[in-house]
Amino acid sequence: MGVEEISISAPGKVILHGEHAVVYGKAAIAGSLDLRFHLNLKKTRDVSIALALPDIGISQRVELSALQSQFYSMFQSESQREPVPASDDVIAALKNFLHLDKDSHDTKQLAVVAFLYIYCSIFMVKRELPSICVEMKSEIPVGAGLGSSAAFSVALSAALLQLAGVVTSEQISDSLAAWSATDLDIINKWAFIGEKVIHGQPSGIDNSISTYGGALRFQNGEKTRLDRIPTLSLMLVNTQVPRSTKKLISDFRHKYNTYKEIFEPVLSSVEAITEKAQLSLQLFKETSDTSHHDTLGDLMDMNHQFLNLMGVGHSSLDQIVATACDHGFHGKLTGAGGGGCAIILLPSDADAVVLEKMKAKFDSLGFQVFPKTSFGGRGVMQHL
Amino acid sequence: MGVEEISISAPGKVILHGEHAVVYGKAAIAGSLDLRFHLNLKKTRDVSIALALPDIGISQRVELSALQSQFYSMFQSESQREPVPASDDVIAALKNFLHLDKDSHDTKQLAVVAFLYIYCSIFMVKRELPSICVEMKSEIPVGAGLGSSAAFSVALSAALLQLAGVVTSEQISDSLAAWSATDLDIINKWAFIGEKVIHGQPSGIDNSISTYGGALRFQNGEKTRLDRIPTLSLMLVNTQVPRSTKKLISDFRHKYNTYKEIFEPVLSSVEAITEKAQLSLQLFKETSDTSHHDTLGDLMDMNHQFLNLMGVGHSSLDQIVATACDHGFHGKLTGAGGGGCAIILLPSDADAVVLEKMKAKFDSLGFQVFPKTSFGGRGVMQHL
Numbered sequence: 001m002g003v004e005e006i007s008i009s010a011p012g013k014v015i016l017h018g019e020h021a022v023v024y025g026k027a028a029i030a031g032s033l034d035l036r037f038h039l040n041l042k043k044t045r046d047v048s049i050a051l052a053l054p055d056i057g058i059s060q061r062v063e064l065s066a067l068q069s070q071f072y073s074m075f076q077s078e079s080q081r082e083p084v085p086a087s088d089d090v091i092a093a094l095k096n097f098l099h100l101d102k103d104s105h106d107t108k109q110l111a112v113v114a115f116l117y118i119y120c121s122i123f124m125v126k127r128e129l130p131s132i133c134v135e136m137k138s139e140i141p142v143g144a145g146l147g148s149s150a151a152f153s154v155a156l157s158a159a160l161l162q163l164a165g166v167v168t169s170e171q172i173s174d175s176l177a178a179w180s181a182t183d184l185d186i187i188n189k190w191a192f193i194g195e196k197v198i199h200g201q202p203s204g205i206d207n208s209i210s211t212y213g214g215a216l217r218f219q220n221g222e223k224t225r226l227d228r229i230p231t232l233s234l235m236l237v238n239t240q241v242p243r244s245t246k247k248l249i250s251d252f253r254h255k256y257n258t259y260k261e262i263f264e265p266v267l268s269s270v271e272a273i274t275e276k277a278q279l280s281l282q283l284f285k286e287t288s289d290t291s292h293h294d295t296l297g298d299l300m301d302m303n304h305q306f307l308n309l310m311g312v313g314h315s316s317l318d319q320i321v322a323t324a325c326d327h328g329f330h331g332k333l334t335g336a337g338g339g340g341c342a343i344i345l346l347p348s349d350a351d352a353v354v355l356e357k358m359k360a361k362f363d364s365l366g367f368q369v370f371p372k373t374s375f376g377g378r379g380v381m382q383h384l
Numbered sequence: 385m386g387v388e389e390i391s392i393s394a395p396g397k398v399i400l401h402g403e404h405a406v407v408y409g410k411a412a413i414a415g416s417l418d419l420r421f422h423l424n425l426k427k428t429r430d431v432s433i434a435l436a437l438p439d440i441g442i443s444q445r446v447e448l449s450a451l452q453s454q455f456y457s458m459f460q461s462e463s464q465r466e467p468v469p470a471s472d473d474v475i476a477a478l479k480n481f482l483h484l485d486k487d488s489h490d491t492k493q494l495a496v497v498a499f500l501y502i503y504c505s506i507f508m509v510k511r512e513l514p515s516i517c518v519e520m521k522s523e524i525p526v527g528a529g530l531g532s533s534a535a536f537s538v539a540l541s542a543a544l545l546q547l548a549g550v551v552t553s554e555q556i557s558d559s560l561a562a563w564s565a566t567d568l569d570i571i572n573k574w575a576f577i578g579e580k581v582i583h584g585q586p587s588g589i590d591n592s593i594s595t596y597g598g599a600l601r602f603q604n605g606e607k608t609r610l611d612r613i614p615t616l617s618l619m620l621v622n623t624q625v626p627r628s629t630k631k632l633i634s635d636f637r638h639k640y641n642t643y644k645e646i647f648e649p650v651l652s653s654v655e656a657i658t659e660k661a662q663l664s665l666q667l668f669k670e671t672s673d674t675s676h677h678d679t680l681g682d683l684m685d686m687n688h689q690f691l692n693l694m695g696v697g698h699s700s701l702d703q704i705v706a707t708a709c710d711h712g713f714h715g716k717l718t719g720a721g722g723g724g725c726a727i728i729l730l731p732s733d734a735d736a737v738v739l740e741k742m743k744a745k746f747d748s749l750g751f752q753v754f755p756k757t758s759f760g761g762r763g764v765m766q767h768l
Contacts, residue, residue: 263653269650272646306693308689309690
């Protein structure tokens with residue numbers, strides 16, 4: 001614990017294909033989105049934990065003495081490498097300690113609970129609670145289905161585990177350090193515990209992607225990391241239209257049940273899109289032949305239309321995809337739909353002037369634009 | 385041949401479901417569209433045939449003596465009830481007689497050729513060419529995939545066969561007379577001959593629908609008349625955007641071949657829509673339960689989206705369907721797509737004010753609107 005400062009970033013996630021179909025046992029592909037959650041941890045002499053995530057209005061100070069006296073007995077398992085899921089009692093006690101309503105489902109508040117749970121789990125057993133100040137900043141829009149809470153959990157776990165010496169990063173460039181596969185597995189397990197505190201029953205997909213980066217195929221609860229995946233340039237457009245994932249899933253369930261003969265084949269089409277996309281990603285990585293990149297564009301357009309058919313579209317999402325098309329690009333809604341975000345695939349030779357024009361159009365429509373991000377890039381990293 | 389005047393009307397046709405999918409062996413349902421082709425035939429003493437179809441600029445006068453002298457030997461088969469398809473030689477001779485280019489594919493000019501072919505076939509053998517004046521008027525937009533040429537062929541065949549006494553109508557109301565099933569079969573056969581002159585290789589669907597009315601299911605060249613089909617109220621909107629059916633079919637063929645795993649299920653979905661529509665039509669007819677009418681609306685919306693996926697949509701067609709949706713109705717493109725027409729299903733209790741508002745919107749967009757027509761109504765009729 002000789003370090004005085006640890007700077008970490010972890011990416012968001014975006015679904016490339018298969019959203020909704022995955023509920024029906026079809027495969028989906030998601031990957032890291034290079035909008036990152038940044039965490040800066042400094043050791044202090046205040047005998048406290050100071051947390052600041054000004055983007056979402058989190059500012060919390062916890063006295064270590066109070067934490068120690070109230071929670072020492074609750075965190076005594078020697079399990080830094082193999083974390084124990086939070087029990088309801090411990091969560092209730094932490095909420096009480098933070099003066100939160102015991103039934104609170106506010107993810108911002110639960111993020112603070114997750115922070116304290118992970119902190120206590122790692123450090124309490126050693127009777128050595130480090131005094132730290134943690135400042136966080138997220139490029140990832142919150143509540144937009146882009147895995148912002150998982151990126152938080154991953155960055156937090158990496159920072160605290162690195163501080164505790166449970167994992168050890170290795171320098172990979174002038175400014176970056178990364179962890180071994182074994183260390184990443186430990187970080188990922190802890191991040192999943194954090195996700196559970198925040199979301200109850202997360203799939204584990206978001207934290208896996210944020211930890212390892214790249215892309216993941218998931219089907220029926222099975223996750224498979226996709227090797228040989230290229231990094232794709234994307235423009236991400238956030239409609240900022242709020243929606244309920246739960247309602248969208250249940251509305252489509254109703255539609256599916258009413259017209260099963262019509263929607264069973266739709267799910268097969270979407271599955272075929274996912275398979276073809278996986279193949280095209282691999283072929284594009286292997287051959288750099290841009291025709292495979294073109295295919296990825298076609299598949300996005302088609303999947304967007306299928307998602308519309310499934311009733312999870314939104315006029316603002318159509319506007320984004322139509323505008324992309326007008327400028328010679330292809331895109332689709334990503335995630336639950338009904339609002340939220342759309343992604344637009346950018347070829348490497350995309351004309352900067354055209355991109356600027358397209359961005360201006362989205363700005364004028366009141367959307368939040370991330371003009372150039374990427375899919376399938378690096379997972380959690382330490383910044384030196 | 386005691387009649388001095390015969391007034392006939394024959395309906396257009398509209399595809400309810402299955403356009404494009406039918407090319408791949410899936411079923412389609414089409415039915416009569418109650419926009420009608422009107423034909424008024426009067427006996428004259430001019431020893432000529434005078435044809436007028438001012439809507440499309442046809443005005444033709446043919447001297448019977450010239451017709452008789454040039455074509456007497458070519459039309460000698462006694463086959464008024466079982467027509468003989470026109471040979472290339474006869475068609476070439478008729479084109480020459482009318483001073484048309486021998487390679488002309490102008491359907492307006494070919495309609496005149498068809499007229500003369502049917503006229504000569506029916507009357508020449510008896511050496512009794514009636515002197516007539518035929519005035520025609522079509523409510524059916526020409527070249528919009530609504531079977532205007534078939535309605536022409538059907539009305540023409542009915543009028544000439546009635547004049548010749550080959551078929552005999554029977555009064556069914558104060559103002560209408562109709563033909564027996566046997567007579568309709570004869571009219572339909574002659575109309576098909578007319579369609580062949582105009583179109584080369586017609587499917588026979590359009591003339592069958594215009595002759596018998598109601599609805600028809602067709603699949604792999606097989607036609608099945610659908611009994612117990614209700615008459616549905618429709619608003620028909622013509623974008624007046626020109627398109628090539630051939631190109632649309634070939635573009636989708638290309639898409640299908642490129643992404644077969646994706647589009648094979650799409651065709652299954654469209655087939656399921658057609659089956660469900662057929663069932664819903666029957667159930668609505670039998671029970672008058674409006675939930676089946678609602679289902680028909682849902683199916684239209686869905687099929688429209690599938691047709692978009694197949695790449696045969698058009699922004700103007702989407703505008704029509706979206707406007708219908710905004711006013712609480714459902715609709716789809718009909719026919720080849722890429723422009724052409726859309727149909728909107730009207731419940732019997734549709735609010736007249738809302739309909740007027742919707743029509744005004746379509747007017748303002750520059751579309752041609754037929755605010756209230758119907759699907760599945762009467763075939764060819766004689767007006768008394």
